[in-house]
Amino acid sequence: xxxxxxxxxxxxxxxxxxxxxxxxxxxxxxxxxxxxxxxxxxxxxxxxxxxxxxxxxxxxxxxxxxxxxxxxxxxxxxxxxxxxxxxxxxxxxxxxxxxxxxxxxxxx
Amino acid sequence: xxxxxxxxxxxxxxxxxxxxxxxxxxxxxxxxxxxxxxxxxxxxxxxxxxxxxxxxxxxxxxxxxxxxxxxxxxxxxxxxxxxxxxxxxxxxxxxxxxxxxxxxxxxxxxxxxxxxxxxx
Numbered sequence: 001x002x003x004x005x006x007x008x009x010x011x012x013x014x015x016x017x018x019x020x021x022x023x024x025x026x027x028x029x030x031x032x033x034x035x036x037x038x039x040x041x042x043x044x045x046x047x048x049x050x051x052x053x054x055x056x057x058x059x060x061x062x063x064x065x066x067x068x069x070x071x072x073x074x075x076x077x078x079x080x081x082x083x084x085x086x087x088x089x090x091x092x093x094x095x096x097x098x099x100x101x102x103x104x105x106x107x108x
Numbered sequence: 109x110x111x112x113x114x115x116x117x118x119x120x121x122x123x124x125x126x127x128x129x130x131x132x133x134x135x136x137x138x139x140x141x142x143x144x145x146x147x148x149x150x151x152x153x154x155x156x157x158x159x160x161x162x163x164x165x166x167x168x169x170x171x172x173x174x175x176x177x178x179x180x181x182x183x184x185x186x187x188x189x190x191x192x193x194x195x196x197x198x199x200x201x202x203x204x205x206x207x208x209x210x211x212x213x214x215x216x217x218x219x220x221x222x223x224x225x226x227x228x
Contacts, residue, residue, distance in 0.1 A: 001170070033214035042203055043153065043219040045162075054216070086153050090213030095167045097143070097155035097213070 004090040004100035011106045018074040020103045022087035025068065032070040032091040034063060037084045046085075047072060074105070081108045110134040110217060112204045117222030124194050124226070130187040130204030130219055134140045137180035144189045145222075146200035156202070157189065160209070172198075195224045 004024045011020040021031060032050050037041035045054055047063035050070065060075045074081055087100035116128040128144070144156040157178040158167040166178055177190040187204055201221040208216055 031213065035215075037153075042220055043215070044218070045214060045216055048212070048214045048216075084152075088153075088214065089181075090209075095143075095158075097158065097171065097215075099145075099153040101157060102152040 001094060001096070002089070003100045004087055004089065005037065005106075006085075006087060006100040006103045008101070009104045009106065011108055012074075012077045013108045014077055014079060016077055018077050018081070018105055020074075020085050020087075020105065022070040022072070022100045023068055024070075024089065024098075024100075025075055027068050027070055027089065030067060032063065032065060034061075034072045034087045035086045035088065036081075037086065038086040039083070077105075077107055079107050081105060112202050112206065112217060112219035113161075113200060114219045114222040116222055117202065117224045119225045119227065120194055121228050122195060125190070125192045126194065126224060128189040128202055128204075128222060128224070130186070132185045132206075135206075137185040140206050142180060142187045143205045143207055143215065144176075144178060144187075145203045145215070145218075146198075146224075147203070147207050148197070148200040150198075154200075158207070158209075161163070161185070191224070194224075197227050198224060199226045200224060 034047035036046045037043040046057045050065050051063045060071045085103045113131045141160045143158045159178045175193045179188045203221045205215040205220040206217040
């Protein structure tokens with residue numbers, strides 16, 4: 001089955017930049033989507049189709065992809081960005097949605 | 109407000125059954141594919157099952173195939189998940205989620221979830 005690997009945690013100081021990676025075999029051929037999950041709440045889509053932001057997602061959030069890695073970047077990090085972040089793809093070979101392992105972002 | 113509201117969770121013994129429901133409101137439910145996604149306590153997200161708008165296409169995660177059945181009633185704007193032969197590892201918050209397939213394969217609307225606890 002298809003696997004998406006994320007670092008378990010990322011720590012960042014307020015005002016700095018956080019980068020969350022998502023690695024998967026041949027991920028370059030897939031569209032990657034990102035979700036933010038605050039404690040005790042449902043996930044919320046923050047980036048879709050690698051780089052697009054839904055209305056409501058601050059411009060500080062951006063997505064990119066290179067080689068076998070997709071990256072969610074949070075610029076000018078704020079305390080309110082502290083949350084778990086998940087990447088997700090659709091694996092057409094198995095007809096399964098696949099989530100990454102998740103990354104907890106801690107604002108120092 | 110566009111929303112999804114899950115219900116039906118609770119405590120069930122191993123080997124037992126449970127039926128979850130998800131009520132959709134303020135959007136044209138019959139034109140969207142729907143899913144169940146779960147999250148075990150302290151763990152990550154796990155996709156469980158998908159059903160197309162017309163119910164013609166259904167997919168399951170390997171971990172639940174043969175035990176869970178997804179269905180929908182478009183006339184009642186409702187999504188269901190029938191779960192049988194429940195195991196301790198099925199303990200999780202179960203979310204109902206809307207996706208944008210077949211064109212876009214991501215989840216753009218989530219419910220708040222309902223907790224299923226499998227324990228004796």
